[in-house]
Each structure stands twice: as C-alpha cells, then as structure tokens.
Amino acid sequence: xxxxxxxxxxxxxxxxxxxxSCSAEAKAAANSWIEAAGTEKEAEETKKYLAELEExxxxxxxxxxxxxxxxxxxxxxxxxxxxxxxxxxxxxAAGAAYCDCPACAAGAAILEKKEELL
Numbered sequence: 001x002x003x004x005x006x007x008x009x010x011x012x013x014x015x016x017x018x019x020x021s022c023s024a025e026a027k028a029a030a031n032s033w034i035e036a037a038g039t040e041k042e043a044e045e046t047k048k049y050l051a052e053l054e055e056x057x058x059x060x061x062x063x064x065x066x067x068x069x070x071x072x073x074x075x076x077x078x079x080x081x082x083x084x085x086x087x088x089x090x091x092x093a094a095g096a097a098y099c100d101c102p103a104c105a106a107g108a109a110i111l112e113k114k115e116e117l118l
Contacts, residue, residue: 005116006037012106013049019102026056026107046117050110057107058099060092 013030016022022030029045029052036045058066066072067085076084091100098108110117 001042001117005113009110009113009117010034010037012109016103016106016110019106021101022103023056026052026103029053050114050117053107053111057104057111058101060088060096060098063099064088064092 013034017027017030029049033042033045033049036042064085067076067081067088072081072084075081088096088099098104
C-alpha cells in the first residue's frame with residue numbers, strides 16, 4: 001500500500017469513527033485497522049475492515065426503503081423522513097449509489113479504494 005493510500009484511508013477512517021451515524025462494529029473495525037496499519041497485521045485487518053464496511057455502508061435503495069417504512073418514520077419522524085426521502089431520491093436520480101450520512105460517505109470513500117487495498 002502506498003503512503004498516499006494509507007494516509008487517505010487513515011483520514012477517512014478517522015472521519016468514520018467520529019460520525020454519529022457510525023455503527024459500533026464499523027467503529028471497532030476502523031480502530032483495529034488504524035492500530036494494525038504499518039504492521040504485519042495490516043493485510044488481515046484490511047480484509048476485515050472492508051468486509052465490515054460492505055455490510056454497513058447503506059445503498060441508496062436500502063436507505064429509501066428504510067425511510068419509506070414505518071421504522072423510518074419511527075426513527076426520524078414523519079417530517080424528517082419525508083425530507084430525507086426526497087433528498088435521497090434526488091441523489092439516486094443523479095447517480096448516487098450510497099447513503100450520504102457522514103459514516104456511509106467515509107465508508108464508501110474507503111470502499112472505492114478496495115482494489116488498491118487488497
């Protein structure tokens with residue numbers, strides 16, 4: 001892994017960790033990767049980290065589905081869910097593939113580098 005790529009993933013990992021929308025599992029995976037960076041455990045932790053991000057980064061379709069569900073209304077409230085649905089549908093029409101919350105945005109940015117990381 002190049003120094004530039006390592007720095008990029010480190011920066012995005014730190015953004016992920018502090019994101020309010022970050023799951024405990026993704027936060028733990030990011031921290032484990034950060035601790036392993038530059039060590040003999042880096043390759044193993046990279047694979048685990050990417051697998052966790054693939055589970056946690058929400059597709060735009062899954063996000064819209066959640067927002068349109070009773071659970072989405074319960075989590076966000078009807079008014080906020082409606083606004084988020086509109087925003088998400090506009091993003092999807094423009095070609096977005098993932099949720100744009102801070103955690104998903106950081107995770108998706110890392111996943112875009114998956115081939116380089118493996």
